[in-house]
Amino acid sequence: MKKLLLIDASNLLFRSYYATAYTGNLMQNKEGVYTNGIFGFAHAMIKLIDNGYTHILVALDPKGKTHRHLEYKEYKGTRKDTPPELIMQFPLMEEYLDALGVYYYQQDLYEADDIIGYMSKHYKEKFDEVTIYSNDHDLMQLLDTNVKQMVSRKGLKDVEIFTPEYLKEKMGVSPKQITDYKGLVGDASDNIPGVPGVGNKTAVKLLTQYNTIDNLYQHIDEVKGKLKEKLELNKEKAIFSKKLATIETDFDNTIDFNKTEYLGYNQEKLIDFYTRLGLYSFIKNMKIEKENKKQDDFIVIKNPAEIRVILGNECFMHLEYFGKNYHDASPLGFALIFSEISYYIPFDIAINSDAFIKFLQSEKIKKYVFDLKALTVILRWNNIIIKGIEYDLLLAAYLTSSSVNQDEFRDVCELYHYHDVDFEDNIYGKGAKYHLPEDKIHIKHAIDKVSAIKNTYEDALEKIKEFNQEDLLYNVEIPLAKVLSDMEYIGININPKSLEEFGLDLKQKIDETEQLIYDLSGEEFNISSPKQLGVILFEKMQLPVYKKTKTGYSTDISVLSKLKPFSPIIDLIIGYRTYTKLYSTYVEGLKSSLTLKDDNKIHTIYQQALTKTGRLSSKEPNLQNIPIKNEEGRALRKVFEASDGFVLLSFDYSQIELRVLAELGDVKNLIKAFKNNKDIHEETAKLIFKKDNISRKERSIAKAVNFSIIYGKTPWGLSEDLNISLAKAKEFINNYFASYEEIKVLIDKNIAFAKENGYVKTHFNRIIHINEIKAKNYQTREFGKRIAMNAPIQGTAADILKIAMVKIKDEFIKHNIKSKMILQIHDEIVLDVVKEEEKLVTEIVSNTMMNAVDFNVNLLANYSSGKNLYEVK
Structure with missing residues (x-):
């Protein structure tokens, strides 16, 4: 058919x-x-x-x-x-x-x-x-x-x-009458006028009687009253509307x-x-079409004694596990390839083999894996410290394609046009259907994965070499994954009593704020419902309406900020949202996370292969977003404590992105200011305001301009931030570029490179793809330009922090330091430090961070200490 x-x-x-x-x-x-x-x-x-x-x-x-x-x-x-x-x-x-x-x-x-x-x-x-x-x-x-x-x-x-x-039954007209119908009723979507005042029912009635518009006008005297008057008055419109609605079915084409x-x-x-x-x-x-090739057979090891025979000096390896959070996941077994032969060793058999434990712990035996961090952490929870990992497919893929989906093994393989491995959902299901399948299914899945690691290895390395990223992979990302695995395993102490007290205090503030809102509004309602809140603010209290959506009034933070001068209820609503968010995300979230290992510690998962710029993020729970902008948020940091007999030390880079900007652009005035330890925002203010005596407000404006350049903000965005005119914002930015001419050169260079290549690079050759830069749409291209401006800066800053973390671990090993890195947040590194080592650790970490890379711009690391995170920040 x-x-x-x-x-x-x-x-x-x-x-x-x-x-x-x-x-x-x-x-x-x-x-x-x-x-x-x-x-x-x-x-x-x-x-x-x-x-x-x-x-x-x-x-x-x-x-x-x-x-x-x-x-x-x-x-x-x-x-x-x-x-x-x-x-x-x-x-x-x-x-x-x-x-x-x-x-x-x-x-x-x-x-x-x-x-x-x-x-x-x-x-x-x-x-x-x-x-x-x-x-x-x-x-x-x-x-x-x-x-x-x-x-x-x-x-x-x-x-x-x-x-x-069906058309006749539904609309009362035939296909041939559709154009006549449109001629009479018009079409608002196409702006076809039709005859004003003639609706659907009238049009159908007329066409039922007269069939066409032409015939209707031939019998126009039979039509009576105002309808006749409308039709006669709009005859040309009706005929022209019919013509507009008529589809052309005969025209020259190249179909x-x-x-x-x-x-x-x-x-x-x-x-x-x-x-x-x-x-x-x-x-x-x-329905993926597999290549017609013979699949390698694999051997399932059933006895620990068999393991010694298969071990070699180099292998591709994958540990399959069941569970969404690898800290408490169930390890199922190892898939390995030695000398072109594939093996599967159930986990309980593997860890009961002394030979296999020695193999895992050997630095000399090279191992090529996927997600070495997850593998390392799982084995640590089983009292095994794996060594000798030389290669990680996940990290190699991430460096050349920052949009890789780190949570799906198959998607990583797709980057190399390799399809012979199934999706996790197809093996384990998802949501309520998430389950452990029968052995033969997950065993075959593990074998497919280790085969994928092997079969994509050459292609992955070729891409790494193409972008000159060998140093970034082998000396930064892979060593960093080992550092992060230690941090995840060690965890950070939480004081359950402090967390409970923090929660009770928040709950009291929520209740008090809720009652004050009810008093001011004159009734009780669901404050968390934008729809109900909109009715209260804009209908009952008659506050100015700034923005509406299809579902009603907008009550987002931008709207609430504009409404502050009109009623004290606005500050209360903003406070209420802050308190409830803190309670649900952190109080309840941290309590849930504490049940993971029942050791009064948070064991997060650092997402090393997620962000485009290379910055680390975390989940289970997300510790990157611990709030610090308000006192309630800062108070949360009190629950994160040092170990008994230890002290927390926090180190963070001072104005790292501005220093990176100065280095990448060789910006003479900025470099000079940093080397002389000047207040960089005050120095910028002197240049853009063209005077030596700077007020606090002018310094704040200069600070905003400095960061607007780093984050690629438009003059419009700067005007919104500073509540100034667009013309004034443009003037500040123009003065900035006049004072720091090298920055404009750097930005133009990055944009031109991105336009030609579709990506930008950090100082250390991290690739940040920018598909938007070649978009046909103007706004999208402009967005791409802003990414091209700021991504190399943010990415280089992220790389520096990673390099510093790797070097700190090396220094700790060299000096036999017992203190540990336990947390990384933005530009901050937090350590759990033995009190007797505090002076030495401070010296090592400070010097390492300040000399992590060979820059003309001096890097500065600030530090503080305390018994909890609140005291160190």
Whole structure:
């Protein structure tokens, strides 16, 4: 059965975009590329293709004006401008269709409707069935005995199929009468006027009696009253509206019918597309075609005595475990490859073999793994210290592709076009269905993983060499992973009593603030509900409305900040949100985390392969976001304590990013100020205000300008931050660049490099991809430029901290130091220090941080000590 599918591309992409856009939570990949429209588009395309169409054509609207605009300049004039977040997804749609193997066609002056009309008229006789997929009612004029239209209500779960008979039943008109119908009622979405005052029922009644507009006007004297008057007065509008609504089915074109035959997708291109956009769920549902090659057999070791025979001096290795948090996960077994032979050793057998324990602990036996940090921590919890790890696939992949999905082994392999390993969800399930499968399934999965480590090894190293990242991999990231594994295993002490007291104090503040809000508002309501809060503030209390969303009034922090002068209730609401967030995220979150090992310690997981710039983040729990901007947040730090007989030491780089900026740009005035230990913000103020005596306010402005450059803020953003005019913000930034000319040169150089290569580099060759820099949309390109400005600075600062952490560990080993690094937050390193070692540790860490890298700019590390984190910061 031959079936032709004709798809209105813009209609589908717009609907896909707005299906989620109304929530305000637009999907983005790690590079900041918006993907919510393309996600819905791809989902629909896959569902449609599954219906067995033999031929498919996707019709695109032209990039410029249409022939209808030439006849009627107000055509579609009432439509709002297309959001830039959607505009940037149109080229993605074309790229997706190429990978999907679906033919698409676009022609100047002619709309998608016209292309579909041409195909429908000229090729319907070749097919048993022609289906038009669109919600545009104009296309219903094309319906015929074998031409139907599929209209979706909720994706493809709820569709309405229009045939000529169903159209007549539903709307009271035939396909041939659709243009006449539009001529009478018009079309607000296309700004087609029609006859003012003629609605659906009147139009249907007239067409039932007279069939066409032409025939109606031939019998206009039969129409009575005001209706006749309206029709006569607007005759030209009616006839012209019908013409505008009529789809062109005969025009010169270069449509290649042979390309409409659907022969399937390009697996490699499609997987690459999904991977770059972070649409991993589509890859999971693909029927991956495996290469026709013999899979290596593997041997399952069933006795500890057998292990000694297989061990060699070098191997690829993977430890498979079951559990979302590897601190308390269940290790299942080791998959290993020695001399091209694959083995699987169940964990209980492996750890009962002295030979295998010695193998794991041997520095001389080289081991090539995936996620050495997780492997090291799991073994530490089983009293085994692994050594000899030379290579980590996860870290190698992260360095060359910062958008890698670190939580999915398969996605990492996809970077090297390797598909012979399944997704974790397919093996273990997810959510309520997360479970341990039968042995043969997870054993085969472990073998597939170790094979992937081996088979991608050469490609991964080739990419590392291509970007000159050997030093970054072998001397920074891999040693750092070992440092972080120690920190995770050691953990940081929590005082349960202090945490309980902090929680009780917060609870009291929540209750008191809640009551004050009720008193000021005059009634009780759900303060955490934006909808109810909006009614109280803007309807009952009549406060100024600054922003509305599709769901009601906006009560986000930007709105509340503007409302502060109008009522004391605003400060209370902001306070209430702070207290409740602290309680739910930290009090309850930390209590939950303490049950992990029941040792009164927090054992976080550092996410080393997550951020684009190389900064560390953490989870389970997230210790990177411990608040310090308000007293309540700072008070939380009191619960993090030193071990008995120890003291906490905190070291952090002073103005590290400004120093990096000075170094990367060789900024003479900045370097001079840093070398002379000047107040850098005051020195900047002197330059941009062109005077020597600087007020506190002027210093604050200079500080904001300094950091606006680092974080790539626009003049508009700076004006918002400082509550000054846009012109004044531009003046400050222009004066800044005039004073630090080298910074402007550095920024322009980075932007030019990013435009040419699609990425920027840190001082240490970390690659930060910027897909936005080549986007067709102006706003997206500007966003890419801002990333190009600040990413090398932030990334270099992150690299310096990592290098320092690695060198500190080396120094501790050299001096036999018992004190330990236990926490890393932003630019801060926290250590649990034996009191007798405090002086020596302070000297070692300070000197190491200040001399971590060979820079012209002097690096400065501040430090403080105390019994808890509150005292050291």
